[in-house]
Amino acid sequence: MKEEKVKFIIIIAGSIFMVIFCILPFIFMALVSFSSRPDFLSARTLFSFTLKNYYSVLTTPSLHFIDYLRNSLVISGISAGFCVLIAALAAYSITRLSLPHKTFILFFVLAVSMFPQISLVSYLFKFMAGVGWINTYRALVFPYIAWILPLSLWILVSYFAQIPRDLDRAGLIDGCSRWQILRKIIFPVAAPGIFSTALLAFIFAFNEFMFALMLTSDHHARTVPVGIALFQGLHGELPWGDIMAASTITTIPVVILTIMFQRHIIQGLTRGAVKG
Amino acid sequence: MKLKLVSLTKKFTSLRGSVRAVDGIDLEIQDNEFFVLLGPSGCGKSTVLNLIAGLEKPTGGEIWFDDRVVACAKKKIFFTPKERNVAFVFQSYALYPHLSVFENIAFPLRIIGEDVTKIKESVKRVGAMLEISNLFSARPCELSGGQRQRVAIARAIVRYPNVFLLDEPLSNLDAQLRVSTRDELKRLQQRLGVTTIYVTHDQVEAMTLGDRIALLKDGRVEQIGTPDQLYECPASEFAAKFIGSPPMNIFEAEVSEEGEEFYIIIGGEKIKMPDDKAEELKRLKGRSCAFGIRPEDIHIPAPILRAWKSKRSQYLKAKIDLIEPMGRERFFHITINEHRFSLLTTDVRFKQGEVVDVEFDLKKLHIFEKK
Ligand SMILES: Nc1ncnc2c1ncn2[C@@H]1O[C@H](COP(=O)(O)OP(=O)(O)OP(=O)(O)O)[C@@H](O)[C@H]1O
Numbered sequence: 001m002k003e004e005k006v007k008f009i010i011i012i013a014g015s016i017f018m019v020i021f022c023i024l025p026f027i028f029m030a031l032v033s034f035s036s037r038p039d040f041l042s043a044r045t046l047f048s049f050t051l052k053n054y055y056s057v058l059t060t061p062s063l064h065f066i067d068y069l070r071n072s073l074v075i076s077g078i079s080a081g082f083c084v085l086i087a088a089l090a091a092y093s094i095t096r097l098s099l100p101h102k103t104f105i106l107f108f109v110l111a112v113s114m115f116p117q118i119s120l121v122s123y124l125f126k127f128m129a130g131v132g133w134i135n136t137y138r139a140l141v142f143p144y145i146a147w148i149l150p151l152s153l154w155i156l157v158s159y160f161a162q163i164p165r166d167l168d169r170a171g172l173i174d175g176c177s178r179w180q181i182l183r184k185i186i187f188p189v190a191a192p193g194i195f196s197t198a199l200l201a202f203i204f205a206f207n208e209f210m211f212a213l214m215l216t217s218d219h220h221a222r223t224v225p226v227g228i229a230l231f232q233g234l235h236g237e238l239p240w241g242d243i244m245a246a247s248t249i250t251t252i253p254v255v256i257l258t259i260m261f262q263r264h265i266i267q268g269l270t271r272g273a274v275k276g
Numbered sequence: 277m278k279l280k281l282v283s284l285t286k287k288f289t290s291l292r293g294s295v296r297a298v299d300g301i302d303l304e305i306q307d308n309e310f311f312v313l314l315g316p317s318g319c320g321k322s323t324v325l326n327l328i329a330g331l332e333k334p335t336g337g338e339i340w341f342d343d344r345v346v347a348c349a350k351k352k353i354f355f356t357p358k359e360r361n362v363a364f365v366f367q368s369y370a371l372y373p374h375l376s377v378f379e380n381i382a383f384p385l386r387i388i389g390e391d392v393t394k395i396k397e398s399v400k401r402v403g404a405m406l407e408i409s410n411l412f413s414a415r416p417c418e419l420s421g422g423q424r425q426r427v428a429i430a431r432a433i434v435r436y437p438n439v440f441l442l443d444e445p446l447s448n449l450d451a452q453l454r455v456s457t458r459d460e461l462k463r464l465q466q467r468l469g470v471t472t473i474y475v476t477h478d479q480v481e482a483m484t485l486g487d488r489i490a491l492l493k494d495g496r497v498e499q500i501g502t503p504d505q506l507y508e509c510p511a512s513e514f515a516a517k518f519i520g521s522p523p524m525n526i527f528e529a530e531v532s533e534e535g536e537e538f539y540i541i542i543g544g545e546k547i548k549m550p551d552d553k554a555e556e557l558k559r560l561k562g563r564s565c566a567f568g569i570r571p572e573d574i575h576i577p578a579p580i581l582r583a584w585k586s587k588r589s590q591y592l593k594a595k596i597d598l599i600e601p602m603g604r605e606r607f608f609h610i611t612i613n614e615h616r617f618s619l620l621t622t623d624v625r626f627k628q629g630e631v632v633d634v635e636f637d638l639k640k641l642h643i644f645e646k647k
């Protein structure tokens with residue numbers, strides 16, 4: 001009885017602490033974005049509510065926030081889509097076909113992904129400048145796909161490995177080609193894993209900073225994280241209100257995506273495929 | 277569809293070395309036959325089935341469907357499962373979890389592009405046959421084991437396969453359901469008249485279902501025959517032990533030859549062999565043998581009979597160690613001079629610890645050569 005109570009208190013206290021710990025920066029961000037005196041970071045000013053910052057972020061043409069947001073969404077969406085498609089095909093062949101040196105391939109991919117971004121970025125810049133892609137979507141989409149692929153591959157390999165092999169065999173018996181097995185059986189069954197991987201890939205690309213900073217030069221391809229970081233006021237001061245309002249808006253697509261996909265990311269969809 | 281396997285071999289090479297899962301199997305399976313592959317775990321039953329289905333490529337030998345080679349290692353011929361038109365029921369059922377029961381059954385038809393009204397008809401037909409029409413809209417995860425198993429069978433038979441392959445389809449069901457489904461399966465096979473190959477490690481299932489049984493051991497065929505042949509004349513000690521429940525008593529005994537007569541010595545008692553057994557012993561002279569007798573072939577004679585028969589028969593003194601009632605029969609564990617035997621009887625007069633006379637039915641004695 002007493003033990004139960006202690007446990008309960010610890011769990012509740014722990015959860016509250018975790019939630020506050022994680023959400024406090026967001027609350028701060030939102031508060032600042034709604035404040036008419038956003039420089040209250042240091043000074044002891046009173047909070048007064050305003051939508052001025054949002055209005056200015058969304059309408060000031062020189063800030064290009066809408067452009068950045070569009071760039072971000074398009075680039076991240078394309079990157080995540082291709083990344084998951086490639087990773088899913090690769091994961092299928094690694095888990096199902098008798099490839100030689102499967103484990104080697106898998107670990108090689110992991111090893112490659114361990115290079116720090118900074119070690120790649122100067123070469124990437126040279127390369128992109130050479131092919132004339134600097135400040136285009138392509139300049140970010142291709143590196144993003146390559147950069148996120150290892151993670152997606154590993155997640156999907158572990159997911160596909162859980163799908164019983166008998167489903168593939170049943171598909172073969174029922175007359176499917178390999179491609180039909182993939183499209184009609186494996187992908188639908190693995191849908192939760194594929195959706196969550198896609199979401200993760202999207203968030204990764206959406207938050208990426210280094211490549212975006214180096215490979216873009218203006219609002220034609222610049223993404224939100226870089227764009228916000230480079231916000232400047234008229235006289236070179238940091239416009240905290242605009243920055244925070246922009247950041248708050250930026251979190252919205254991710255939140256919406258998460259809520260949308262949450263329906264799909266339900267566990268245990270394979271239940272009932274095999275015994276038990 | 278007639279099936280023929282010619283010295284079929286499958287070698288697996290993995291990190292732990294190479295395994296000959298199937299080691300030169302020759303089989304001929306007749307049209308419409310219910311053929312059972314029986315054997316202990318790991319003897320290569322599933323691998324044979326997968327080879328027939330086209331899910332694995334043989335490393336040696338040939339597979340014939342009627343007079344067509346569908347797989348030949350030497351000539352590099354390999355037909356896919358689709359080309360062979362086989363149906364397979366997996367041990368795990370392997371239903372598609374994202375599809376409803378109806379769609380699961382319709383799946384093979386949709387893949388070959390059957391038209392919609394025909395699909396509906398076919399699915400309804402097998403649904404009615406297997407009494408699962410009321411489950412059509414359910415997902416596999418909502419079904420019980422027995423229902424899943426029916427759906428798996430329905431999916432297998434919906435498109436008139438050439439061969440019907442089943443890999444331990446009943447092993448996930450409880451004992452009662454297993455018996456009723458077993459009977460149903462047999463009836464279904466007779467109705468459909470499709471050549472069927474059924475894999476099991478359960479000898480009762482094999483005996484009740486099979487027109488013929490192939491007993492496998494370590495990737496080889498130990499014996500092929502009808503259930504009765506396997507029971508009456510096991511070809512080896514392994515076959516003798518594997519088939520029959522409770523299993524056959526296997527024992528070693530000294531053989532002594534006196535002129536034309538042969539005797540075996542059990543528990544210090546010399547027992548004269550009948551003529552046919554004597555002949556067999558003569559043939560096996562000099563080689564080491566084992567003897568086998570089924571529990572129901574050891575009798576405890578009634579006292580009156582004993583007095584009457586004692587001139588012609590030889591009795592052995594046996595102590596009853598344990599009695600296991602099994603309903604209609606009783607299963608006795610007995611010792612004859614340190615040798616353990618088991619026997620089956622319907623006699624209820626005896627008690628544990630009692631010493632009784634037993635008699636071996638020597639006509640039913642089996643002699644196996646030791647390898
Ligand atoms: N893909 C594989 N790779 C390596 N070895 C394998 C493979 N499949 C089967 N084997 C080996 O082949 C042998 C026969 O396996 P198989 O699955 O045919 O046995 P089984 O008779 O069906 O047994 P069970 O009754 O347990 O299902 C086993 O020793 C197994 O380890």
Ligand SMILES: [Mg+2]
Pocket residue numbers: 321322323443
């Ligand atoms: Mg098996």
